[in-house]
Amino acid sequence: QELQQFLQNEGQKARIQASIHSLTDTCFKKCIAPGAVKKGPLDKHEEPCMRQCVDRFLDGNLVVLKELEKLRGM
Amino acid sequence: QELQQFLQNEGQKARIQASIHSLTDTCFKKCIAPGAVKKGPLDKHEEPCMRQCVDRFLDGNLVVLKELEKLRGM
Amino acid sequence: QELQQFLQNEGQKARIQASIHSLTDTCFKKCIAPGAVKKGPLDKHEEPCMRQCVDRFLDGNLVVLKELEKLRGM
Amino acid sequence: QIQQQGAMQNARMLVEKLNQHCFERCVPKPGTSLSSGEETCFTTCMEKYMQAWNTVSKQYVARIQKEQQGGGLL
Amino acid sequence: QIQQQGAMQNARMLVEKLNQHCFERCVPKPGTSLSSGEETCFTTCMEKYMQAWNTVSKQYVARIQKEQQGGGLL
């Protein structure tokens, strides 16, 4: 049973990691201007854009989950 | 042996499900106009477009499979 | 132990195959002009383009690996 | 139990694709909060996407069954 | 048997990518049947794609072997 719990946790961790990779990809495209990448760390537009991109993505997930529960309740 | 059969069936089911997800993605992009999505169920353009998209995709698969068999026969 | 070695090799082979599929996809888009595909084998532009695409991709990988090692050494 | 896992993975995949897709469409530039327009877009997009998936599933399965019967009869 | 599965999965993946890719290219707007132009496009696209995959495979494997030898000598 402990093993099962362990495997489930690992499975969840793997899914979170996969989400982070996919979200990095999505948000990089939205926030880092296309074409040549500017040298240096994330600048004052890129950094908040990346953070907001994560937050709005998860906001969107919540909207979807709420709608799904409404549908279930019908 | 029954277990093997069972696992094979599950594997095939998983592949069909994955195809359906990927095809939904492809056809949604082709059939639902970009930009804001219109409210309401699939309309009289979207619905047949989605169905035809599935059918033409599978027609394409058949063309490819036939060609592959021709190549094998050579 | 031999089994583990065998499984590792199979795992590596699977990763190489997956890279080749993904690279074919990437390079096809870069080298085969969009729209209708021209009949016949890869022509004198397409063939070197595909080969160079593979080589530059792997050059890029090397640049990244070298940088990662530099970062590690810091 | 494997069947249950399959069904859960299928549902999870649908929600994942849907989130990904609707985020791309509805939030071109992530801001400091989800605007009510973006939120409406999400629910509309979600409904459309689920219907599209339903249509694709039905059409796909029907076609496969037809082909298998055809293959059996010929 | 694992090796056989690997080879089969590799072939399946090639056909899958090819179908996906050629459908995107050859059928921009799915109609009520596959036109003969779309069908020709599919066979041409398929041949190109398989050649491209072949070229990439050869180049990739040759490069990896060269690098491993180089690594051994340095």
Added chain:
Amino acid sequence: QIQQQGAMQNARMLVEKLNQHCFERCVPKPGTSLSSGEETCFTTCMEKYMQAWNTVSKQYVARIQKEQQGGGLL
């Protein structure tokens, strides 16, 4: 050991996505060698991508923790 594998797969995935992404951006037309401009683009792109991934990871995990706490308190 499963945990180690998870961490390694995570790192491998990051490098893979990064290579894929930076190649798309930095090498629009693969030539006979990587130009110094392309090489610079690769290192810059790599740094940005890793920072972006870091930012996304932190924001994502923080948000999930906040939501779980919120869920627990309500």
